Amino acid sequence: MRLTHTLSDGLNIFIDLKRSAKKNIILRPLSANSIHLNIPPYINHKQLQSWLAKNEAIIRKILSRAPTVGTTLENMPExxxxxxxxxxxxxxxxxxxxxxxxxxxxxxxxxxxxxxxxxxxxxxxxxxxxxxxxxxxxxxxxxxxxxxxxxxxxxxxxxxxxxxxxxxxxxxxxxxxxxxxxxxxxxxxxxxxxxxxxxxxxxxxxxxxxxxxxxxxxxxxxxxxxxxxxxxxxxx
Incomplete structure (x- = not known):
């Protein structure tokens, strides 16, 4: 399921939602404006919206780690x-x-x-x-x-x-x-x-x-x- 969520500065991001996590909410960056979100089945839509609003800083941090298209870590890190x-x-x-x-x-x-x-x-x-x-x-x-x-x-x-x-x-x-x-x-x-x-x-x-x-x-x-x-x- 794909959702659209608006951040506090008006930026719209896309969320690929999956309900299979047992306990934790799990985030993974997909692109500069989209994330994959895995949540426990018992979290309803209202609870999800509340979590997204309270954890905007985490969402922005995850988005900042999105891979750049066409690039991979090919060289030894420092x-x-x-x-x-x-x-x-x-x-x-x-x-x-x-x-x-x-x-x-x-x-x-x-x-x-x-x-x-x-x-x-x-x-x-x-x-x-x-x-x-x-x-x-x-x-x-x-x-x-x-x-x-x-x-x-x-x-x-x-x-x-x-x-x-x-x-x-x-x-x-x-x-x-x-x-x-x-x-x-x-x-x-x-x-x-x-x-x-x-x-x-x-x-x-x-x-x-x-x-x-x-x-x-x-x-x-x-x-x-x-x-x-x-x-x-x-x-x-």
């Missing part, structure tokens, strides 16, 4: 985020990636191949760092999930299910410690509280003092963690 800090990307003559903060040195090859190798490197670091932190918080809170693993999700930072356990988005390796800790604790608190009820948020806030700061960081910088992807989806 930097990426690693544990919250910018790390410059450089080329060296060795066959493997070398990490010497604040630099990451990549083998001399086309960016398309460097990107694949860099993704593999970061996923390995994510397995070492993210899952270790999740295990640490699980023991401290005495909340042990059925399993702990990484996810390649494009729109969620973490998920907790009773049968499959907790999966963390590997791209969180680019986030600072306090954001990683928040996501770990957030998902662990879903073990006793599978919804986002008041008791759930009370438990989250009791165990992490930086919930709001972490949410704000993800809203402001979360899209940068998808730099090595072909699309730029982000949950809000």
């Amino acid at each position: 930097h990426i985020r690693y544990l919250g800090e910018y790390h410059s990307l450089h080329i060296h003559k060795l066959p493997d990636i070398t990490h010497t903060p604040p630099n990451i040195l990549l083998p001399d090859m086309p960016w398309s191949q460097q990107k694949i190798q860099l993704r593999h490197y970061l996923i390995e670091r994510a397995a070492e760092i993210l899952l270790t932190r999740l295990h640490h918080h699980a023991e401290n809170l005495s909340l042990i999930p059925a399993a702990m693993a990484l996810s390649n999700a494009k729109t969620f930072w973490g998920v907790c299910r009773s049968q499959t356990g907790i999966r963390l988005n590997w791209r969180l390796i680019g986030a600072p410690d306090f954001v990683i800790d928040y996501i770990c604790i957030h998902e662990l608190c879903h073990i006793p509280h599978p919804n986002h009820s008041k008791p759930f948020w009370a438990m989250v806030n009791r165990h992490t003092p930086h919930t709001n700061q972490a949410k704000q960081w993800l809203k402001q910088y979360g899209h940068e963690l998808f730099l090595l992807d072909d699309t730029n989806n982000q949950a809000v």
